[in-house]
Amino acid sequence: NAGVTQTPKFQVLKTGQSMTLQCAQDMNHEYMSWYRQDPGMGLRLIHYSVGAGITDQGEVPNGYNVSRSTTEDFPLRLLSAAPSQTSVYFCASSKTPLGQTNEKLFFGSGTQLSVL
């Protein structure tokens, strides 16, 4: 059971480049989300999805796009990378949109992104 799989693990971009961070889960989870983690800031929610075809913005959505065409996949797109997007990105999923008690998040292993 792979859980939540994120690729790539490391990425270096130049300012203005675009790229997609991949996230896939094999647990049939309805809820998927993307966080970024920066020193002194904690994990901040970028975008989330409560099911295929449904996405919404989190706290820091600017500069990022998402789509959810299948239950398994939730890619995060950086349209035009900026140095401010240098961060560690985590994809996370849970079985339901966190409406049930004790419904914890399962995290992927993270992507360390540097934008020069």
Place this chain on the structure above:
Amino acid sequence: GQNIDQPTEMTATEGAIVQINCTYQTSGFNGLFWYQQHAGEAPTFLSYNVLDGLEEKGRFSSFLSRSKGYSYLLLKELQMKDSASYLCAVRAPAGGYQKVTFGIGTKLQVIP
């Protein structure tokens, strides 16, 4: 809005007990999580509290007081492998769904 406070760093001795505090101010409340995150790794789930009181899981216990907006994570019989960051996270309703907001995390260093 959501505001979650926890100490940035703590140091404790192997074999000792340490308490990591978390205070929160949120619009609505539907539970508090504690996650452990080793350096360079993903957060992993430790505990969940939604009612007042103490939840015990082996060497780890978590306490919640909803009236005070306060939680703590208690780690007993500290081991070197407990050196990690401990993230407090609060779940609250937002726009018809539930959102989880994380604190900045407390970096715990266990020394011999």
